[in-house]
Amino acid sequence: MREKDMTVATPHARTPGSPATHGNRGGGLLDPRQLLRSLPDALGKLDPRSLWRNPVMLIVEIGAAFTTVLAVAQPSVFAWAITAWLWLTVVFANLAEAVAEGRGRAQAAALRTARADTVATRLLDWTAGAAPGSYRTESVLAPHLRQGDIVVVEAGETIPGDGDVVDGIASVDESAITGESAPVIRESGGDRSAVTGGTKVLSDRIIVRITQKPGESFIDRMIALVEGANRQKTPNEIALNIMLAALTIIFLLAVVTLQPLAIFSNDFQAAAADSAAITDDGVTGIVLVALLVCLIPTTIGALLSAIGIAGMDRLVQRNVLAMSGRAVEAAGDVNTLLLDKTGTITLGNRQAAEFLAVEGVTAGQVADAAQLSSLADETPEGRSVVVLAKNEFGLREREPGLMPHATFVPFTAQTRMSGVDLTSGDGAPARRIRKGAAAAVMQWVRQHGGHPTEQVGQVVDEISGVGGTPLVVAEHVDGQPARALGVIHLKDVVKAGMRERFDEMRRMGIRTVMITGDNPRTAQAIADEAGVDDFLAEATPEDKLALIRTEQAGGRLVAMTGDGTNDAPALAQADVGVAMNTGTSAAKEAGNMIDLDSDPTKLIEIVEIGKQLLITRGALTTFSIANDIAKYFAIIPAMFAGLYPSLDVLNIMRLSGPESAILSAVIFNAIVIVALIPLALRGVRYRPAAASRLLRRNLLIYGLGGIIVPFLGIKLIDLLIQFVPGIS
Amino acid sequence: MTVLFIVSLVVALAAVHRPLGDYLYRVVCAERHSRVERGIYRLIGVNPAAEQSWGVYARAVLAFSAVSVLFLYAFLRLQNHLWLSLGFDPVVAHGAWNTAVSFVTNTNWQWYSGESTLGHLVQMAGLAVQNFVSAAVGIAVAVALVRGFARSRAGAVGNFWVDLTRITVRVLLPLSVLAALVLMIGGVVQNLSAGTEITTLTGGDQSITGGPVASQEAIKNLGTNGGGFYNVNSAHPFENPTAWTNWWEIFLLLVIPFSLPRVFGRMVGQVRQGHAIVAVMATLALASVALTTAFEVSGHGTVPQAVGAALEGKEVRFDVSNSATFAAATTLTSTGSVNSFHDSYTALGGGVLLVNMMLGEVAPGGVGAGLYGLLILAVITVFVAGLMVGRTPEYVGKKIGSREIKLASLYFLIPPALVLIGTAAAFATGNHRTALNAGPHGLSEVLYAFTSASNNNGSAFAGLTVNTPWWNTALGLCMLVGRFAPIILVLALAGALARQQPTPASPGTLPTHRPLFVGMVVGVTVVLVALTFLPALALGPLAEGL
Numbered sequence A: 001m002r003e004k005d006m007t008v009a010t011p012h013a014r015t016p017g018s019p020a021t022h023g024n025r026g027g028g029l030l031d032p033r034q035l036l037r038s039l040p041d042a043l044g045k046l047d048p049r050s051l052w053r054n055p056v057m058l059i060v061e062i063g064a065a066f067t068t069v070l071a072v073a074q075p076s077v078f079a080w081a082i083t084a085w086l087w088l089t090v091v092f093a094n095l096a097e098a099v100a101e102g103r104g105r106a107q108a109a110a111l112r113t114a115r116a117d118t119v120a121t122r123l124l125d126w127t128a129g130a131a132p133g134s135y136r137t138e139s140v141l142a143p144h145l146r147q148g149d150i151v152v153v154e155a156g157e158t159i160p161g162d163g164d165v166v167d168g169i170a171s172v173d174e175s176a177i178t179g180e181s182a183p184v185i186r187e188s189g190g191d192r193s194a195v196t197g198g199t200k201v202l203s204d205r206i207i208v209r210i211t212q213k214p215g216e217s218f219i220d221r222m223i224a225l226v227e228g229a230n231r232q233k234t235p236n237e238i239a240l241n242i243m244l245a246a247l248t249i250i251f252l253l254a255v256v257t258l259q260p261l262a263i264f265s266n267d268f269q270a271a272a273a274d275s276a277a278i279t280d281d282g283v284t285g286i287v288l289v290a291l292l293v294c295l296i297p298t299t300i301g302a303l304l305s306a307i308g309i310a311g312m313d314r315l316v317q318r319n320v321l322a323m324s325g326r327a328v329e330a331a332g333d334v335n336t337l338l339l340d341k342t343g344t345i346t347l348g349n350r351q352a353a354e355f356l357a358v359e360g361v362t363a364g365q366v367a368d369a370a371q372l373s374s375l376a377d378e379t380p381e382g383r384s385v386v387v388l389a390k391n392e393f394g395l396r397e398r399e400p401g402l403m404p405h406a407t408f409v410p411f412t413a414q415t416r417m418s419g420v421d422l423t424s425g426d427g428a429p430a431r432r433i434r435k436g437a438a439a440a441v442m443q444w445v446r447q448h449g450g451h452p453t454e455q456v457g458q459v460v461d462e463i464s465g466v467g468g469t470p471l472v473v474a475e476h477v478d479g480q481p482a483r484a485l486g487v488i489h490l491k492d493v494v495k496a497g498m499r500e501r502f503d504e505m506r507r508m509g510i511r512t513v514m515i516t517g518d519n520p521r522t523a524q525a526i527a528d529e530a531g532v533d534d535f536l537a538e539a540t541p542e543d544k545l546a547l548i549r550t551e552q553a554g555g556r557l558v559a560m561t562g563d564g565t566n567d568a569p570a571l572a573q574a575d576v577g578v579a580m581n582t583g584t585s586a587a588k589e590a591g592n593m594i595d596l597d598s599d600p601t602k603l604i605e606i607v608e609i610g611k612q613l614l615i616t617r618g619a620l621t622t623f624s625i626a627n628d629i630a631k632y633f634a635i636i637p638a639m640f641a642g643l644y645p646s647l648d649v650l651n652i653m654r655l656s657g658p659e660s661a662i663l664s665a666v667i668f669n670a671i672v673i674v675a676l677i678p679l680a681l682r683g684v685r686y687r688p689a690a691a692s693r694l695l696r697r698n699l700l701i702y703g704l705g706g707i708i709v710p711f712l713g714i715k716l717i718d719l720l721i722q723f724v725p726g727i728s
Numbered sequence B: 001m002t003v004l005f006i007v008s009l010v011v012a013l014a015a016v017h018r019p020l021g022d023y024l025y026r027v028v029c030a031e032r033h034s035r036v037e038r039g040i041y042r043l044i045g046v047n048p049a050a051e052q053s054w055g056v057y058a059r060a061v062l063a064f065s066a067v068s069v070l071f072l073y074a075f076l077r078l079q080n081h082l083w084l085s086l087g088f089d090p091v092v093a094h095g096a097w098n099t100a101v102s103f104v105t106n107t108n109w110q111w112y113s114g115e116s117t118l119g120h121l122v123q124m125a126g127l128a129v130q131n132f133v134s135a136a137v138g139i140a141v142a143v144a145l146v147r148g149f150a151r152s153r154a155g156a157v158g159n160f161w162v163d164l165t166r167i168t169v170r171v172l173l174p175l176s177v178l179a180a181l182v183l184m185i186g187g188v189v190q191n192l193s194a195g196t197e198i199t200t201l202t203g204g205d206q207s208i209t210g211g212p213v214a215s216q217e218a219i220k221n222l223g224t225n226g227g228g229f230y231n232v233n234s235a236h237p238f239e240n241p242t243a244w245t246n247w248w249e250i251f252l253l254l255v256i257p258f259s260l261p262r263v264f265g266r267m268v269g270q271v272r273q274g275h276a277i278v279a280v281m282a283t284l285a286l287a288s289v290a291l292t293t294a295f296e297v298s299g300h301g302t303v304p305q306a307v308g309a310a311l312e313g314k315e316v317r318f319d320v321s322n323s324a325t326f327a328a329a330t331t332l333t334s335t336g337s338v339n340s341f342h343d344s345y346t347a348l349g350g351g352v353l354l355v356n357m358m359l360g361e362v363a364p365g366g367v368g369a370g371l372y373g374l375l376i377l378a379v380i381t382v383f384v385a386g387l388m389v390g391r392t393p394e395y396v397g398k399k400i401g402s403r404e405i406k407l408a409s410l411y412f413l414i415p416p417a418l419v420l421i422g423t424a425a426a427f428a429t430g431n432h433r434t435a436l437n438a439g440p441h442g443l444s445e446v447l448y449a450f451t452s453a454s455n456n457n458g459s460a461f462a463g464l465t466v467n468t469p470w471w472n473t474a475l476g477l478c479m480l481v482g483r484f485a486p487i488i489l490v491l492a493l494a495g496a497l498a499r500q501q502p503t504p505a506s507p508g509t510l511p512t513h514r515p516l517f518v519g520m521v522v523g524v525t526v527v528l529v530a531l532t533f534l535p536a537l538a539l540g541p542l543a544e545g546l
Helices: A032-044 A055-073 A077-114 A218-227 A235-256 A258-268 A285-295 A298-317 A325-333 A341-345 A363-374 A380-393 A438-447 A454-465 A498-507 A520-530 A541-553 A565-573 A585-590 A602-640 A645-650 A658-682 A691-721 B002-029 B035-044 B054-077 B093-104 B120-150 B160-185 B213-222 B243-267 B271-297 B302-307 B320-332 B347-358 B369-387 B402-429 B439-454 B469-499 B515-545
Strands: A119-124 A136-141 A150-153 A163-167 A169-173 A184-187 A200-204 A206-210 A320-322 A336-340 A346-357 A406-409 A417-422 A431-436 A469-477 A483-494 A511-515 A534-536 A558-562 A576-580 A593-595 B156-158 B196-199 B205-208
Touching: A032 A077, A055 A077, A055 A235, A055 A285, A055 A298, A077 A218, A077 A285, A077 A298, A077 A658, A218 A320, A235 A258, A235 A285, A235 A298, A235 A325, A235 A602, A235 B369, A235 B402, A235 B515, A258 A285, A258 A602, A258 B402, A258 B439, A258 B515, A285 A602, A285 A658, A298 A320, A298 A325, A298 A602, A298 A658, A320 A325, A320 A602, A325 A576, A325 A602, A336 A341, A336 A541, A336 A602, A341 A346, A341 A511, A341 A520, A346 A363, A346 A380, A363 A380, A363 A417, A363 A431, A363 A469, A363 A483, A380 A483, A417 A438, A431 A438, A438 A454, A438 A469, A438 A483, A454 A469, A454 A483, A454 A520, A483 A520, A498 A511, A498 A520, A498 A602, A511 A520, A520 A534, A534 A541, A541 A558, A541 A565, A558 A565, A558 A602, A565 A576, A565 A585, A576 A585, A576 A602, A602 A645, A602 A658, A602 A691, A602 B369, A602 B515, A645 B515, A658 A691, A691 B515, B002 B160, B002 B243, B002 B271, B002 B320, B035 B160, B054 B093, B054 B120, B054 B156, B054 B160, B054 B469, B093 B120, B093 B469, B120 B156, B120 B160, B120 B213, B120 B243, B120 B369, B120 B469, B156 B160, B156 B469, B160 B213, B160 B243, B213 B243, B243 B271, B243 B320, B243 B369, B271 B320, B271 B347, B271 B369, B271 B515, B320 B347, B347 B439, B347 B515, B369 B402, B369 B469, B369 B515, B402 B439, B402 B469, B402 B515, B439 B469, B439 B515
Parallel strands: A336 A511, A336 A558, A511 A534, A558 A576, A576 A593
Antiparallel strands: A119 A136, A119 A150, A150 A206, A163 A206, A169 A184, A169 A200, A320 A593, A346 A483, A406 A417, A417 A431, A431 A469, A469 A483, B196 B205
């Protein structure tokens, strides 16, 4: 059983406070202490050099600096209150980013302990198959290993770097990176040859060829990823930033160009008394900055990078490493999912589903014979025959060792059948039972004087027709012609809940394609049962690659999982290629995500996380823009009702006074950032649904909500602060 | 009456937009060239089969327009040496610059009064020619953008010279002949008279200038140009004699802008996408007409209340609602012809006209310019909303990535920037003093001038003397930048979109043809565009009218 939930304490050493130990996969709960811990980081980010990447918040900071100067020159409660809240707006924005980064940092710290420098034993002049003694060994520090070096790792030692096993087989504890304590087998050749630096060999001895460059190990990359160091902005994030910058420029212009108009209007209404908002010199600098900050999209500007970091973090919590943010976004855009049948859609192996007897034989007899012949068969198929016989006919499992007269005949590729020979030890005639592929068993029956009835052929065809695998059971009792007893129906067992999953995918507009090595008939049957949209039967790696190219040529984005070296080209071609951690290093290099749990079903979750990331950005952008309406209604009358009393009609919130109105809008603007940090980190709730339904729902919550909430919030703040002396 | 007038317009437009849109679609997508067109291509040395990349297309637009500006400028400066000058002097330098730019940019802002400044030859061979080709340029650019949406992995967005020629020869010329004939039947004059001396009822002498009015009038409205033959434009009885010619003129200025979304729908192969665009235009337009009419009918003030409506500045042969509908239509379409004086509208009614232009001339906007402006707004809406369905935003199959949004955002930035900077500059430099009124109404007059010029509308609020070097130069700059900077961005966007391969639609794709999306585009237009101007509006129409 795979420990999907990672609740077991592992050497991964999840630090207290990190979300995983709470079993809270969404990671939505925001611990107030976490805010406090991130405060120093947030203050450090006030440095304009780190803020220039975020133009919206940079403008707020410049505005805050400007009002500070004005407040020093002409101090008043109002001026200082506005200044303080403008600085808080910037700090809150930094806090959002710092909290998001802080979560990754805890994980990185745990990973660093696994990177502790180890001493490697390097082999010189080693060639494959060389006898011990024919090559020299030397000790070298792990960081000094280069690509292509050959090292030997004994039981109990830590593997010094990423590489491929070139000789030997060993059980390896990979919990340092996967958090999973069960050891895994790594052996030379095939698809289980990749080993990761920092993991530990538990038994045996392997020779490893190092494939990483110094300082670029898997763990190094993991640390960089979870820390968010050299985080690149993703394409959508860049696009959104451009639009936010454009909006900021428009509002900057609207505010700056307001001044000559205000001076003109003030001259016209020369009798109007000066107010905190407007004097003979026009609108005061403090109020202009306040108006600007309230209009520019600070909410989304403040939370944008936190949303991105948190999105990556959500993947890490599910034990998926995305090599780039671009891949996470692409996951949200995926149109076609290629899913391997085995392990993703079906349980790993075929299982016995039914015993079908021929005329003159009872199903119980078939079950009995089948069970006898399978007692020594340790393959999952064999075990399932024994279990089915027990469940359906109450046939007790017999221990092969307790049957002295039985000789078990193992399956070979030549005979294509297995079975048991029971000698006539207790007086009964000797009896031989065989089970296996229909053609092979029928031939065996004929060789032993039997004539299999046509009925067997019919049953075999029927089972093949529904995509199952028929195993014919036959017996040969001494002195009688051999006869076929019946057929075992082996079938692929589709995992529970897959059909619902695929229905969801269809509603989301994602096409699912099952990839299988089975023949088209079998594939069709499983595809129908699982509810996938399409299948690729008798698939070779070339077929897979060709399928991906065809889909992409039609403008569709493709996601797939893979683990073998022969999957590497397809993984590289796919827009989202998830490599299994158990796979080869070639596969891991080719994919743009790695699933540490090696669970192919994870692809579906990855798509959902990608979508959630984009939705969160869109929802908060909409919210941020919708907020402006209420802020206009708060600030415009506050600024100009002194000049033109009729403009007080626009004060629909009936705010208590101009200072209080402007300050309330600024405070709301700052507080809403903190209030939305949990949402930014957790992501907007996502349920698979058609785009039109998602849009309607999110528009209602974040669009309409974005219009209404600030009216309520600003009014509420105004009710509180009107009692502050010097404000109203 | 009001309702009947508006309903009959809606019905007529609904009936005509489909066949006209289909015809326009066939014109711009046709494979064959007529003999006249082949002659023109040979004359200007163009290979009509060669397609242009967006950059070449943009250079062609700019080169053509630059030549047009220079030609028109020279024409205006030298008119006294030419035929049919009616003895008028050459136009002053800053005025000639302003007028040359004004007519080439399809703005038709007029600082002068036509009948007492320009001869017939300039009117016909200079201004009227630009009325045709500037309108054709607008449609050509819009068609190039639509090709960007419609094409897949294409490097080219069409051939500007072919688009320009076809739209002029096959669409604008025949339609204006038809429109002019109808106007002549309605009583609009069409001659080359230098003026008729008459004795008025009171015994005074008056010279009444005749001229090729009907032909000018037809393309003035059809091409959403708006430059009137007479100073008082469509309020003049020779330009717009009766209530039904008034109806016909409103119909003419709305008909092409409302038909172009059909071309979009046909070209992208989804007619319903065109319907959605029409629905956005119609929603904004109807709301605007209703608001203008309501404010005019229920105007504050002693006189309006005594006579039942705000009648100052309106022709009595058109009632209040016909004037208000014309005013809304002309400001919504970047036409700028007027049949009443917007300065005399109620503060809020005039404010609505101002907002109509501030929306960026998209409801339905100028010929071509309205469609590409609204498509830009749709792109921005898709970008915000598309993220909310969990995908990289797409519009009719094309992804809206950073390059696309960069171009759309810049487009969206230019007109407000010009309006705001221009208005602030007028006040900061003291040039606002040429406004007739002080206080909020004076502020509206200045704001209106820059809004009209930057959005290439061309209607004047009046009440502002703009025949000064500063005003003519500044407004000329606003018209020039406000026209061609967006056009370059639109063509660049067309190029970026044409290169893309479309993504097939699925249930996961944001539907952009449903009422919800229509509502969102309306919302984005109102919230993002109109609200930008709210501080300025508060000191103008709102301060005056509330």
